[in-house]
Amino acid sequence: MAYGEKMAIEADGLRKRYGETVALDGLDLAVPAGSVCGVLGPNGAGKTTAVRVLATLARVDAGRAVVAGVDVGRDPAGVRRRIGLVGQHAAVDEALSGRANLVLFGRLLHLGVSRARARAEELLERFDLEDAADRSVSGYSGGMRRRLDLAAGLMVAPDVLFLDEPTTGLDPRSRLEVWEAVRGLAAEGTTVLLTTQYLEEADRLADRIAVVDGGRVVAEGTPAELKDALAGDWIEVVVRDADDVVAAAALLARISGVAPEVDTLRVSAPVRDRMGALAAVIGELDAEDVSLRRPTLDEVFLELTR
Amino acid sequence: MSLRWVFADTWTLTLRALSHWARQPFVALVGFLFPVLVLVMFAYLLRGGYGDDYPELLVPGMLALTTVFGLETTMTAVVTDAQRGITDRFRSLPMAGAAVVSGRAVADLLHAVLGLVVLMACGWAIGWRVHGGVLDALAAVGLLVLLRFSLIWMGVFLGLVAGRPEAVSAVQILVWPLGFLSIAFTDPGSMPGWLGTVAEWNPLSSTVAATRELFGNPGWESQSWVAEHAVLMAVVWPLVLTAIFFPLAVARYRSAA
Known part of the structure; x- marks a missing residue:
């Protein structure tokens, strides 16, 4: 090396x-x-x-x-x-x-x-x-x-x-x-x-x-x-109420290509095209909050040893 | 690794084992008293069946059985060290590898000699006597120590193979039928023919018969070959056990993974 x-x-x-x-x-x-x-x-x-x-x-x-x-x-x-x-x-x-x-x-x-x-x-x-x-x-x-x-x-x-x-x-x-x-x-x-x-x-x-x-x-x-190294950033969406979780999860699944992680009203998934993903979420969902963030080491680990 | 370090490391580990007994005197005491208890129990509960000579017959049998109990002492120590990861730590140190087993061996032999002395003193108290010469008596003790020596390698091997304390309990239980299927406590002539033969060929029996002969104690009447050559067989059996288990124990120790 x-x-x-x-x-x-x-x-x-x-x-x-x-x-x-x-x-x-x-x-x-x-x-x-x-x-x-x-x-x-x-x-x-x-x-x-x-x-x-x-x-x-x-x-x-x-x-x-x-x-x-x-x-x-x-x-x-x-x-x-x-x-x-x-x-x-x-x-x-x-x-x-x-x-x-x-x-x-x-x-x-x-x-x-x-x-x-x-x-x-x-x-x-x-x-x-x-x-x-x-x-x-x-x-x-x-x-x-x-x-x-x-x-x-x-x-x-x-x-x-x-x-x-x-x-x-x-x-x-x-x-x-x-x-x-x-x-x-x-x-x-x-x-x-x-x-x-x-x-x-x-x-x-x-x-x-x-x-x-x-x-x-x-x-x-x-x-x-x-x-x-792993899939770059994650997009994280916080929806207004529980009824919106399914729609948000479906959208993030389409954008990222993997099943998103859901934690009550928080839905997150890895993304490559950061701006495209942001635009899609803002255009299609009425979300409380949307953000891009670095993955946690936990997420990296789970991804690598999947 | 120079020979000097083999001796130095052996001594360090012998001291370690001895300090275990010093720090846990109660455990050591129970270990010494248990055979004494069995001896007294047999001497007074079974005496009626055999008469007043029974201690003369019994003490050499009990000395040999106590020697066989030593197998558990070795196994327990080996299993405990392996389980706690201490054996691995020793193996990762730049020390003489042989010392791990030789230190165990020296400590166990000292332990065995002390146990024999305690038991002989108690035997003396209940009427057992040495009728032969001093050299013969020392030879008898030597044969017991030789048997114990061979059981060290068996104990190291079994301990490394088993690796779990439950296995020691199994051996603890199995020692009893092995002890009784011998000439230590009863006349093989009183057993069914084939069982009597098995009992006479039990390695323990050769040590019992040989020590009775050397201490000048009475034995059972038997004309079988193995009974006539007791002293020879009391040397041969431990050597055979050592020849089998020493290489197995060393190989197992080296490859223990």
Whole structure:
């Protein structure tokens, strides 16, 4: 791809089957170093499999991936030295304290006991877990577990950090906490690849988004580019009363060629010929209000994974 | 990965398992007391049928059955780590891969030895005695540890294959008929002919017969080949189990997806 930048992740035609199920069907991905890439897709799109392959947990049937300059298939141990993985489950030891968890992972990263302790201290402070540091993780809230999980993925500052659905199942406050942490990492130059089912999350955190469906990237770009690429603007008509909804829907269906979305008195559909559509609505309908607007990322997503 | 890191990582994960017991002493305590309870129950409820010598027969049987219970300990730990995503985190770290299983193995063996010591002390209290030499007695304990060693690989494999806690309950239940279809508690001569043969060829039975022999405890009268070669078979069976399940466990761990 022609970004002219150094790539932290390059995946080329990744294929992976589990029995009859095709999990990856020629997935391509290029993530510039120091950026945040959001991999967005519905359940079963292949997001988790992609992360498992890039983090050396699963082998591909075909294709090639390079992470932090190291070939995943040829030198998985080399990749492991340069990445952090935060999986879907908060993969921390419930029976141990937060501090003991971090020291454990630090020792397994061969930091040595004293450096592991010092780094654990730093991260506990950074993720606001000092007060809970000596309590068993089994008593932590979902958000605290996630933050500990993130901290564990950062015991050695990784070149590339993989976050697989980091906020799934979290309450809104915990979600904001995790977002804050991810932004902080990105600001320090860590390349982050995060998968998510939440459009808002991708929109807020990612520099570039790859929309994945059926094991393939079906669209890729900045959030703004994605919104542009898809059918341009939407026309939105607000009718005066419920009896007019049917007529408005029929007109918009004719103009746009797809079934419009109806929300009580509000009818909207994507359009290409903006002025023609406006003229048609003003000429044929006695509407309360008519406007042109950018699609929401939700609409883009639904369109792409339809 | 240098050998030094294999040892260092193994030790780190052994300490992790040990600190689980330290942090949840109640769980560990129940684990140790359950076999003691079974021992006492059998010793006093079934003694009438076998006479005052029964503890002499019973304790080696109970030691072997407790060793088999260890299968659940290993499986539970493996399933819990896999479910929580901890196994995946370990696999994504630049640590020695072998240490994940070897750390488990060392911790489980320490756990098993401690459990055997507790049970032997209780056996002593209800009248069980060692009549042979110290070396023979140590050899008997060695055979029990060897059986436990082979069950570690079976437990790792089954845990990775099953991946769910319900599967552990199934194994927990199935251990009982396996334990009773042996020479641990009753005379195979009193069973229907074919069932007695099955019981005698149960790997558990070889360990029971061999430890009785080495502790100098009485055994059942039997002229079958497998009974005459108990010590040999108590070595062969665990080696066979290890030969089967060690490669399976390693392969499963490497490919777990």
